[in-house]
Amino acid sequence: MIEDGRIFLGAGANGPQWLELRYANRHGLVAGATGTGKTITLRIMAESFSAAGVPVFAADIKGDLSGVGLAGSAEGKAFLAKRAEEIGFAQAYHFEGFPVAYWDLFGRQGHPVRTTISEMGPLLLSRLLDLNDTQEGVINVAFNLADEQKLLLLDLKDLRAMLTFIAEQAEALRTTYGNISAASVGAIQRKLLTLENEGAAHFFGEPALELSDFMRVDSDGRGVINLLAADQLMASPKLYATFLLWLLSELFETLPEVGDLDKPKLVFFFDEAHLLFNDAPKALLEKVTQVVRLVRSKGVGVYFVTQNPADIPEPVLAQLGNRIQHALRAYTPAERKAIRAAAESFRPNPAFKTEDAITELAVGEALVSTLLDKGVPGIVERTLIRPPSSRLEPLSAVERAAALAGSAMAGKYDRSIDSHSAYEMLQARVESGAQTSTAAQLSRSSSVPPSGPWGRQKDAEEKRSSGAAAKRGSRAPARPRSDSMVETTMKSVLRTAGREITRSIVRGLLGSWKR
Template sequence: MATTELKSGDTDGKIFIGKGDQPAWLTLALGNRHGLVTGATGTGKTVSLQVMAEGFARAGVPVFAADIKGDLSGISEVGEGKDFILQRAKEMALTFQPDQFSTVFWDVFGEQGHPVRATISEMGPLLLARLLDLNDVQEGVLNVAFRVADENGLTLLDMKDLRALLDAIVPMTAKKDEVDPLADVRKSALSFGNVTKATIGTIQRQLLVLENQGADKFFGEPALELKDFLKTDRDGRGMVNILVADKLMSSPRLYATFLLWLLSELFEELPEVGDLPKPKLVFFFDEAHLLFNDAPKALLDKIEQVVRLIRSKGVGVYFVTQNPIDVPDRVLAQLGNRVQHALRAFTPRDQKAVQAAAQTFRANPKLDTVTAITELGKGEALVSFLEGNGTPAMVERIMVRPPTARIGPITPEERKAILAASPVKGKYDTAIDSESAYETLQKRIAGTAATPAEAGDAAGGGGGGFLGQLGAIVGTIFGTNTGRNRLSTGQVIARSVTRSVTNKVVGGIVANVGKQIGGSLGSSIGREIVRGTLGGILKR
């Protein structure tokens, strides 16, 4: 049998995945028909994922993959010709040639990769409700908040924006003659139904829980630009984008919601392209069962819609999980390319899972699929890829080919060097706090000051006695006691003429007050009169 280089094993628009009785190929033109990689822990799912990612990258297809344990990071470094790798390559009549792939690391927390951010507006109420684990009533209030923000031109970028908006739509009982600076916002919210303080309080507490999990680092600017996932390197190979998810997995709901948001953004932003010779992007979703756990029907409908339609955007989605039953049937039906590693059948539930996994393959009369699933060794898999006419091939038992890049994690020093040479270095590393809903609402609240009459009362000790009367007299002379009414023409002329002598007049009055009262107390009261009663005049 002829021997070829493992590096160039992919040929004629196909990715070489492994070999059994015959080679197993994944057709690039059908790579956007999605796929599934399943198997028990330690059976080789990560290696299969790396082999597929390498194949797509070699073909010029950018890849995005979540790295749960850190093992996938090795794709960025040159592979090592270890004995078991060389032996497996020899069994496949391949010559091992080490390789490495251009890699960009991303991290929601900004610790082991470039920060990944989204705005609250981009996340939307449906995904945010899922992230906050809200019930139907609370989700309804969240939808009201987003609608009010749209109607009032309030931009929702980060968590403080959402907090401020939620506070702003709480009904407020205003006292007589009290001005509510956010009355229009509350009125807008009221038009959609009653919003209770109790419901707002619950959502605020859930936001606090999310913030304590580090989600506040995810929401904000600069927000991720999806075009940075769709790049190739100088050799025309697809960039491998790795989401560092070891810490993110401690907040599984945030992890699943983030990846679903990313899929939704790709679906909404990318143009329709139909069937291409190869995908524009391939997306690997590890620990995919987290996406479907306790998901409400509305969310499952959205996931199904995205998976079904994103194919026409040139994006292939590959779910990685332990068992096919982790994925709902209506989503599973969309996944044409399958790789099944070993499952164990020690309990009735395990046996049921094996049966279910076997039924997802097109039967092969030469292979007992149920038995084979329990007998597969490490690195072995059952595979069924779509054929030229779009139908799944019969299931085959193969040995997965070894990756050409390193297997296993990289060192902190190697990661640091990759980040320093990253094509997006500096673009996302520093957060930006733009003016948005929080700042807008704060300005409106601060802009509602006390009336000048109230200010005069405060300066005069509550409006009583000589100082209070003095303030009223001066205010009348210079037209400051007109409340919120516009000044008359006579008042404007009088104020203009007298402004030049204001300081002298006030100075005389203050001096006389000081003499009457005496000492430092008189000087102090004099200064307060100037600052409190006349400050507004002197700044006009």
């Protein structure tokens, strides 16, 4: 329910609790133990933002959210009507579905989501591959050299070919980039193979996602709820976290400054948020903090959903002004300490002790504190969360197939495109015997400035745009998995690289590359 630019969250002893749309881009937190009602809270917030004309992005971790596109039913759902009656919402409560777009990195339960290696950038790619500093340095060399040589890095085979290329040209590159370790190149290649086996090859390629397709409204002015199927994706938690971080950084880099609006341009729910921060290097945490702090001015609200507020680093937690805390359990001293810390983050309510209330909350009940006039945090209130309007049951396979067939995105991303990029260009050099001239060019090349703060190739989009027609006209023919000329040539290149690496090891000239 939307009233006077506010979202109705639920009600407590002191009346209704609202989330001001004008402060919704100040970010938020939905926390609580498993089974306490976090997913329902996420659902009713997504419904409300959609009704207010705000597009939403959320990951559907268990498939529970997929029914948000269909109206709910009172049949067998007496508890919904009871909750509506308890909070004085009975007259306004009704069932309805909302506009939904279904997405899937693997293209099985939704439209495929793709990006290119160039757009991902070396920093996030290194995070995804769990590389050490030396290996990350080699990735940076690959990106910078690709910029210099005008080689587009679109998919995994482009990056693998680029790594093979720099291993072959290590001697010529030494004066510009320092020593490039054969062991580091080999380690990266193995991790890329593992990543490919996990299905990440579906994620890298073209057509790449256009962010505008995540920021649509329907003909009635309701925001489209973009659901990412993540049940299978959670088997690769680092890929999941890296994808969402990439998406957040793309929004930050692409959207213009808009300042404070009457309502956000997009609300982004980051479910299972602890996966983003587990074992994250300091540099990455600093970038996340920077983006969360600054993306507000782009009109984007970010809501982290996790079990415990302690899962979120303090610098990020400090940016989250709207908070909904479901129950936490205290079975150990560490858990009691976490509950105390969570309680201290709220503006106290003299009617109850916040620390005790967190352990006493029932399912579907939460402590709510949202930003009020002038962005001041409201006093924390015990709140019964309102019931959802959409269907609680997930979509069946038939219903999902029908939704995808009738989607506005049908046909736009469903077929992949294999463009003429680094792999094909390097193969052409091998076939034309251009390796000698390439080495000469490299030996004369000057240092290339590093990529931007997110490690993107700054001119990748310009090159892709200016050469779009050429790429479409020169698309490489389909290559069988074996017995093709290109694959045979590639094996030859790898054998050559192996011989060069072996000779280098014998000479003892390999060292650790430092950025």
